[in-house]
Amino acid sequence: RKEVEQDPGPFNVPEGATVAFNCTYSNSASQSFFWYRQDCRKEPKLLMSVYSSGNEDGRFTAQLNRASQYISLLIRDSKLSDSATYLCVVNRGGGSQGNLIFGKGTKLSVKP
């Protein structure tokens, strides 16, 4: 079993749609959680960190459920520019500081 698993996708949605990505992680010692965005043939860029209390940044909302080891990302009012691959990322912490574990990524295509 992969340490970080995501919806396989791809997600093809019209502009204005709401889309949700889900992710599970297997290591209960994981301490930090993130969503990264990666455009085609580009480097990953941090979209947002994920906190237990949930956090929102404009149209983007991230949630963390430590008991279920589940992370989600909600994008409201999708824009064409949201088309990218979204990577769920976990940092184990403890003796593994700085070691980011990436999911395979979920590709999102927003169509006009």
Add this chain to the structure above:
Amino acid sequence: DAGVTQSPTHLIKTRGQQVTLRCSPKSGHDTVSWYQQALGQGPQFIFQYYEEEERQRGNFPDRFSGHQFPNYSSELNVNALLLGDSALYLCASSFGRQGEQFFGPGTRLTVL
């Protein structure tokens, strides 16, 4: 303020050869992590350098080695290249081992 830079951008090698990839961290950063991203996969952690020493290592063979210089720049060396080493190699820098990681544009290595 220059971000993370990597060189070269692209590289083509043949099986059995050796390759050196280079990374200059973002200004003010002292920690460099290297990742391998195969096509269609999320990045996989190779190792992390801090204070010129390898601090953590992922599940990669000894053919993968690195170095960090006093100016915090880093090199990734891969010996005895295999076809399966073809990938995008990403360097990420941070301030401290737990800091937010900023990725460079990557080096795309093709092994023929």
